[in-house]
Amino acid sequence: MSQPLLRVEGLSKAYGALKVTQNVSLDVDEGQLHAIIGPNGAGKTTLIAQLSGQLRPDSGTVVYAGEDVTRLDMASRVQKGLARSFQITTLLAGFTALENVALAVQARAGSSFRFFRPAATEQALNDEAMQYLADVGLAGREGRVAGSLSHGEKRQLEMAVALATQPRLLLLDEPLAGTGHEEAAQLIALFDTLKSRVTMVLIEHDMNAVFALADRVSVLVYGQIVASGTPAEVRADAKVRAAYLGEEEVSDALG
Numbered sequence: 001m002s003q004p005l006l007r008v009e010g011l012s013k014a015y016g017a018l019k020v021t022q023n024v025s026l027d028v029d030e031g032q033l034h035a036i037i038g039p040n041g042a043g044k045t046t047l048i049a050q051l052s053g054q055l056r057p058d059s060g061t062v063v064y065a066g067e068d069v070t071r072l073d074m075a076s077r078v079q080k081g082l083a084r085s086f087q088i089t090t091l092l093a094g095f096t097a098l099e100n101v102a103l104a105v106q107a108r109a110g111s112s113f114r115f116f117r118p119a120a121t122e123q124a125l126n127d128e129a130m131q132y133l134a135d136v137g138l139a140g141r142e143g144r145v146a147g148s149l150s151h152g153e154k155r156q157l158e159m160a161v162a163l164a165t166q167p168r169l170l171l172l173d174e175p176l177a178g179t180g181h182e183e184a185a186q187l188i189a190l191f192d193t194l195k196s197r198v199t200m201v202l203i204e205h206d207m208n209a210v211f212a213l214a215d216r217v218s219v220l221v222y223g224q225i226v227a228s229g230t231p232a233e234v235r236a237d238a239k240v241r242a243a244y245l246g247e248e249e250v251s252d253a254l255g
């Protein structure tokens, strides 16, 4: 069998006596959308932070594309194609949608445009940025200042900025939080189309989105993976049902 794109082995992290990540092991295959679900405070965000390089684990390894990246910082991981989707707060509110994405293209491309004249460089950056805006459904909105976009559009723009880094593996932390029903449906459709192009690890509370999108689901409870499998396997797992006992919306979605 071929190697997974991401292999996490025995990852642990504690804050004092609080073990937020306990011996987590997990494989993510290329081309898959792998969702990580779990009740509030289970340690999902802390786990993603260790995958992105934002946070150092106490022990364990993160192997990406066959390389041990455990000790690499976030910027080095982004350069290798392992990126976390940008938070809305990192969008430059006073800049246009196009400028936000063009800056991300420039940051990634570095000096590779150095042979162009300045005007041609700007054109090339903008052309590439326009493509990402079109990919996320923001064609026609490029001239709008980011701060004036709707909440859903900001999330789309955040995805365009993430795509500009040309990720091979994208980490998404609750991309649907705060979106309305229609905006959520649009974003789910967007993730569905992006699945063929980039491998994704998704943390999401919206179970309908998780079960619609995920190829595999891992369930984190008190920092430990208690179940991992296809959506159907996870749905039927007694430990998963027990973990969500009392959370009616999730119980309904589990069926």
Ligand SMILES: Nc1ncnc2c1ncn2[C@@H]1O[C@H](COP(=O)(O)OP(=O)(O)OP(=O)(O)O)[C@@H](O)[C@H]1O
Pocket (backbone or CB within 6 Å): 015, 018, 020, 038, 039, 040, 041, 042, 043, 044, 045, 046, 047
């Ligand atoms: N820097 C920190 N120092 C101390 N405790 C922390 C720190 N960061 C997170 N925690 C604790 O670690 C636990 C896991 O938090 P985390 O945010 O990763 O959970 P989560 O599953 O993402 O939660 P939610 O679904 O509510 O976003 C929580 O109990 C949280 O209070």
